[in-house]
Amino acid sequence: MAIPKSVAPWLVVDAEGRAHVEARRCSVCAAILTAPSLACPSCGARGTLQPFMVTPTGRLHSYSIVHRSFPGVTVPFISVVVDMDDGTVLKGNLRGVAPTPDAICFDMPVRLVFDDAGRQDREGNRYVSYFFEAA
Amino acid sequence: MRDVYIVGIDMLRFGRFPGKTPGELGAEVALGAMDEAGVSIRDIQALYCGNQFDPVGMIAQDVQKQIGQTGIPSANIKNACATGATTLREAMFLIKAGAADITLAVGCEVMPRGLLGGGEPAAGISTEGLLGSGSMPCVFAEAGHAYARDYGTSFAQFAQVSVKNHWHSTMNPKAMYQKETPLEEVMQAEMIAYPNTKLMCSVNVDGAAAAVLMSEEEVRRRGLMGQAVKIRASALASDPYTPRNLAMWDINTATRMAADKAYEQAGLGPDDIDLVELHDCFATAELLHYENLRLCGVGEAGRMIDTGETRLGGRIPVNVSGGLLSKGHPIAATGIANMYEVVAHLRGTAGARQVEGARLGMTHVVGLGTVAAVHILEKSL
């Protein structure tokens, strides 16, 4: 079976189909970046961004419970911004938690999990995504 | 550099204009602004036109085809929600540089319908609902919650912004909606992206606003100082790198930078400002900008809305026009429409919602990407 594709440039899927999140750290200013860039957007240095595997645990920085989205997107879902323990910041879906404010609290510990995205592109390719779950 | 004044300004009552092009909407307000300034298209030496969503985007030329093609230099500007403010700023700089004495700035928009900020990608799959949500109500809910995390701001406090601005709108005949909404109604309205309910989201409408700018010499030569409003400060800032801005748009830092630059240019502080029209695209955003625009101290935005300091009659009225929440938010028109409101107060023509004795007003917009514009306008003596 074909290796699934990744939903984001910072989600790396290896030849065995195993996924991890990879960020880059600037050796000059220590900024941590997910999206690709030619130089460090924090200090402008070139050739200083070193890739590393992101620690799969973090804490919830902010969230919203999304009740209305675009056609075809299942609602409600919880959109979260997470400060990973190594300083990387990721946005994703929090799953396995009830979509009510009472069930969510700031700074709650979460962990990264990897799973089928449940969506295919027009060519029928499968995708792997990352999700957050309460830790 | 020499001072520049807004001499004529006009806006449409925002709404839906089926079948109209942005150029047609822009042309209407261009004529209104020129009439107020007592000039014709033959007096206009340059035209800047803002528009975000038109796929071709040669709206400045479309406007001229409606009101007069005189061959003047013109340019089209796109800068997200800061488009209108950026457009007026460019028209201002041409005068400041001495390259013109009278310029026209137009912001006009025919909006795409529905939710903004997501949809189908050209290739691959949409990550909406997979890597969180990029919809605007969610993005601004997350921004608001980041503030709530630090300062305990509640759903009800965010909702009070809508109560206030919708109340203000009942006094503004140019607001799209002019209906009061009690707190329970705001909080119980359809939930879009918690804590933003439908009544906490700005209104998706079409619209246009335009302004005629003149150099000080030109204003004096024409004897128009009585209606002229000085652009005391004009600042624009892009978001600098901050550690979270790849995961959440940073609407705060660019706003703070633009505000600080504007205060510095004007030689003024927040206590000197009599009213503010700020970017309440969502109720959650308004509270953040109280602090970003230095209207309150760190963590005090919740208290500010609780005590009514930002209501009409309060210490520093914010969005007495009804704001984007009730007046509507046609992206490229918004920045100039904010100035239309402030100009009305400085001229003392704002009617029931007049901020008494207003001498200095601030306008603010922030477009995701991120860019923020802050202007300070001053009543002429």
Ligand SMILES: [Zn+2]
């Ligand atoms: Zn760096």
